[in-house]
Amino acid sequence: MFQSLSFFFLLFLLSGCGVETSSSVSSNTGTVIDTTTNPSTTPDTGTDSGTSDTNSTTSSDDNTTSVVDSNDTTTQPDVEVPDTAFDYVDAIEDPNACSTIGYRVVSDASYDGASSSENGASGFIVADQGLVLRSEWMSQDNASTWVTLFYKGFPSVEDLNNQGVTSYKMEDVFYLSYDIAWSDESIEGITRTMYLQSKKDEIPDCYRLELNSTIGSRIGVQKVYRVRK
Numbered sequence: 763m764f765q766s767l768s769f770f771f772l773l774f775l776l777s778g779c780g781v782e783t784s785s786s787v788s789s790n791t792g793t794v795i796d797t798t799t800n801p802s803t804t805p806d807t808g809t810d811s812g813t814s815d816t817n818s819t820t821s822s823d824d825n826t827t828s829v830v831d832s833n834d835t836t837t838q839p840d841v842e843v844p845d846t847a848f849d850y851v852d853a854i855e856d857p858n859a860c861s862t863i864g865y866r867v868v869s870d871a872s873y874d875g876a877s878s879s880e881n882g883a884s885g886f887i888v889a890d891q892g893l894v895l896r897s898e899w900m901s902q903d904n905a906s907t908w909v910t911l912f913y914k915g916f917p918s919v920e921d922l923n924n925q926g927v928t929s930y931k932m933e934d935v936f937y938l939s940y941d942i943a944w945s946d947e948s949i950e951g952i953t954r955t956m957y958l959q960s961k962k963d964e965i966p967d968c969y970r971l972e973l974n975s976t977i978g979s980r981i982g983v984q985k986v987y988r989v990r991k
Contacts, residue, residue: 844987844989845989845990846988846990847965847966847988847990848860848959848965848967848987849963849967849968849985849987852985853967853984853985853987854984854985854986854987855986855987855989856968856970856986856988857989858957859968859970859986859987860910860957860958860959860966860968861912861957861988862912864914865912865914865957866912866914867910867912868886868911868913869895869909869910869911870886870895870896870897870908870909871897871906871907872898872899872900872906872908885939890922891916891917891922892916892917892922892923892927892940892943892944893911893916893938893940893941894929894937894938894939894940895909895911895936895937895938896936896938897909897935897936897960898931898932898933898934898935898937899934899960900934907960907961907962908960908961909936909958909959909960909961910958910961911938911957912956912957912958912959913953913957914953914956915951915952915953916944916952916953917943917944917946917949917952921943921946921949922941922943923941925941925943925946926941927940927942928940928942928976928978929978930971930978930979930981932969932983934962935960935962935967936958936960938958938971938978939978942976944973945974945976945981954972954973955970955971955972956970956971956973957969957970957971957986958971967985968985968986968987968988969984969985969986970982970983970984970985971983972984
């Protein structure tokens with residue numbers, strides 16, 4: 763009897779102390795996340811989730827430009843070379859360029875060593891026509907360098923020597939002095955367009971002169987060429 767009471771008393775004490783048995787422990791089988799590496803909320807599986815990447819190199823660039831190589835001679839058009847006896851670089855075509863047809867012709871040469879008076883200040887004076895022509899190329903190899911003037915329709919003797927003279931000079935090429943009557947538009951019968959050829963180089967240059975100003979440095983000067991017919 764005493765043993766039975768002792769067993770029930772011991773059982774009562776054990777249930778009242780709240781002893782936790784193994785059946786009440788929760789087992790955690792979830793994924794362990796290392797927070798020291800600042801992970802994203804979604805694990806990186808290494809596969810494309812389908813979201814478009816605006817920085818993708820496969821996207822089209824509206825600002826893309828095509829670069830053309832200007833040195834590529836294979837794409838350059840052929841340059842037509844005119845059939846002319848004159849230098850055509852920086853020149854324009856003129857059918858009357860330095861032509862003898864219908865024009866008077868006068869020439870002057872540079873100093874070639876034969877005489878100390880050659881290529882002097884006076885140049886070649888065209889008598890009674892208000893013109894003085896002089897070559898400005900001082901040759902050092904005893905070779906004359908000619909300049910030739912082509913003109914027509916000059917002022918009369920009565921119109922010359924009334925208004926003075928003026929001049930135009932192209933450095934190392936030629937010097938031209940003319941009576942101001944040449945540029946007087948009130949005088950009829952004057953052809954104010956003339957041409958000058960320089961033999962300074964192997965291929966001659968031809969210049970068109972427009973005596974359209976009473977100040978020689980302001981006249982119109984244009985390099986021209988004439989094609990062969």
